[in-house]
Amino acid sequence: MTTTTDRTAPRDLATEFPARLSLTPKTTLAGQLDGAWWPYSRDLTAELPPLAAALDETWGRVTRVTVNPTRWPVVPHTVAVAGHTVHVGWFTEQHPDKLILLSYTVGRWDLLVIPPETEPAAAARLMAAAAIPGSALTAGALMANETVIGRGIRDARRQEATWDGEGGACMSPFGNPMDRSTLPLPGNGWR
Known part of the structure; x- marks a missing residue:
């Protein structure tokens, strides 16, 4: 597999937008995931600094990250994060929607990666479930x-739109759509 290097200057998302995270509370119950992350783009160079900065405060310094390159067009070898470097690796065996974070002091965390283009309601459901x-x-x-x-x-x-488009409850007993003006409402001449 070939790796593409992007030489453009990354945006500083850490100052523009905070990381969108949902983390499991600290408990003895171990699950498959430790939470979810909803990045704003598919640019790891721009997205990892705010994620690592948010996690450094609660979990400890993130030193390594692994991803599946299927979802990321460019996988950098390293990313500068608030005074230290995070090493980035990729494995095709890793699930494409999962990010693994490693720390020397605390251990490993697995996060669900919600695609950036996901609708907010779907992202909220996924973040809560993870x-x-x-x-x-x-x-x-x-x-x-x-x-x-x-x-x-x-x-x-779609069914609701079809229902509304066909007049909703405004159907004749024979199944034909009726104009709303033919409803037995006061002022329509119906008594």
């Missing part, structure tokens, strides 16, 4: 579940 202590759901299972839920929501919206 932060449940002791959950046996993996990154792949959560993403598959959200695909099914999202499809159901889209189908319900």
